[in-house]
Amino acid sequence: MSDQSLVENHNAPKKLVVGWFSFTCCEGCLILLTELLNENLDNWKKLIEFRHLKALKTKNQIEGLDVAFVEGAISSPDQEAELLKIRANAKHLVAVGSCACTGRPSATRNDLLNAELNYKVLWYFKQFKYNDKVKKIADLVKVDAQVPGCPMIASEFIKAVESYLKLYKLI
Amino acid sequence: MHSGDITIENISKIEGSAGLKVTIQDGQVTDLKFIIQDYRRFYTQVVKSKPIAGVPAFLSRICGTCSVSHLFASLEAIEKSQDIKISEQTRILRRLAYDALMIRDHALHLYFFMLPDVLGIDSILDIPDDPNDFGHTLLHDSFDIKKLGTDISNTIIGAAIHAPFPTIGGFVKNPDPSKFAEFIDRLEKIRPQVIRGIKLFYDWKAELFRNSDYLCLRNNDHFDFLEGEVINSDGKRVAEEDFYKFLKAVVIPYSQAEGYVFSDTHEDYLVGSLARLNLNLDLLHPRTKADISQYLNFFPSNNVYDNNLAQAVEILQAVDDAIDILKNVKINPEEKPVTKPVKAGIGVGVVEAPRGILYHMAEVDDKGMIKDYDVIVPTSQNQINIENDLKKFFQENLDKEEATLKLEAEKIIRTYDPCMSCATNFLKLEIIRK
Secondary structure, three states, rough: OOOOOHHHHOOOOOOOOEEEOOOOOOOOOHHHHHHHHHHHHHHHHHHEEEEOOOOOOOOOOOOOEEEEEEOOOOOOOHHHHHHHHHHHEEEEEEEHHHHHHHOHOOOOOOOOOHHHOHHHHHHHHHHOOOOOOOOOHHOOOOOOEEEEEOOOOHHHHHHHHHHHHHOOOOO | OOOOEEEOOOOOEEOOEEEEEEEEEEEEEEEEEEOOOOOOOHOOOHHHOEEEHHHHHHHHHHHOOHHHHHHHHHHHHHHOOOHHHHHHHHHHHHHHHHHHHHHHHHHHHHHHHHHHHHHHOOOOOOOOOOOOOOHHHHHHHHHHEEEEEEHHHHHHHHOOOOOOOOOOOOEEEOOOOOOHHHHHHHHHHHHHHHHHHHHHHOOOOOOOOOOOOOEEEEOOOOOOOOOOEEEEEOOEEEOHHHHHEEEEEEEOOOOOOOEEEEEOOOOOEEEOOHHHHHHHHHHHHHHHHHHHHHOOOOOOOOOOHHHHHHHHHHHHHHHHHHHHHHHHHOOOOOOOOOOOOOOEEEEEEEEOOOOOEEEEEEEOOOOOEEEEEEEOOHHHHHHHHOOOOOOOHHOOOOOOOOOHHHHHHHHHHHHHEHHHHOOOOOOHHHHHOO
């Protein structure tokens, strides 16, 4: 975690304010997060405010995030705009899982040859305003840290969470 | 009386992204759209011309939560295309892994997504840190249940999400049986917690009745998520290979997924736990039946909320089946996957994913490359049924406030346990020509 300067002008919050966002992917990283909650929720609730976590709550907010965890790759202009909004609202952004970090496997459609982009695929592209190519997160915004793996490597994710808790002097 | 449009941009506490738009004019629901918003990845297109060996692991990436379902359906489709007969050890280990999937996946839905609706709160994050609080007890039940499902998955197939051990013809690595005794012990320990969850959903007074047709796999010998024929409420039986012909795909222009109706009647139908309990109640494990007989009288049920009770029952079914397997299975650590020279062929794999019938079809050429691939997922099959349920709900409750209508509509959708990641990967493309 390299962005210590961002913290120096910031009063350490009582809790780390976190958001989780899912773009085009299988959401396996999110499912793994729900598994990690089996053993960590009791402790994390004392240290972390989950301000945006659509899988677990209805009332979600994007504003004022310390850390945005982003899974999935970017498929459309709408998703690009959403990602830019997340970046603007988060002090730190972590790309989580293979699709966010590398684009793949969600971006494997980029490998389709023109001949394979038949009218059937193109119908979806046009109907739902797809980008021609699927992009990884770092193609569009600054990424402060990455948690690789498909799904994300659990121990790396916990390390990332703990590093931000330390950065904000919460542990 | 409500009039005008009701829109829910993002339905929460489900897998993936979906919205709802309802138009009400002059006291009538004139339009209702359940809109699946996840973007397609075109994986069934991507696998064409690829060697079969890597296809099941790749297609498990269709969905994080039911990845094991996609993996096993794909393995079955490809094995059948190659006339590969798996060993009894492989068959029983897949069944055990599948029990573990059901335990983990159903518990995620019931406790993390549905429990707040039962408790009348927004989120499990709002449950107090008080061991005397009932919600706290249930939440910690869920941790024990989910973790055990995951731990069994880790041992048998290498991971709960995108499992590395299963391969075409068997397992690249056989499980270490030294942990089996511990698993049996933990499964016995969670049984009372699982039964507490069954009682919770039995007692929950939530109702939406609509006559539906149901569709699921049935194995006449035992309650089975992996093997059997497809049956419907009328007792019609369809072999796995003929399942596709049985259905008619319907393009829904505002949704990134297709819907399905019966090809002959064009009527909607429901797949998932409720369908399985309605049609396979007699096949439940004897111990499951004996210990929760007082909670089974709702089945067969046309109350869509009983899908939750059915899932809770299936957790116990999976627990009891897993205990039997762990007590009796003998692992030959030397067993290797069955292999054959590649050949041209077509194979179909139909399994019960946690959310219902999942169909994979693989057509392989004589070089062992995928020539064509098709997938039909449960949420696509349920999409039209969900819309028809919601239409009925809105029509009958237009006197309620908009906030109440929205909350209740979200509950109905959540009850189906829909999975948008699954619903948007496939191309029933011949339909688009219409």
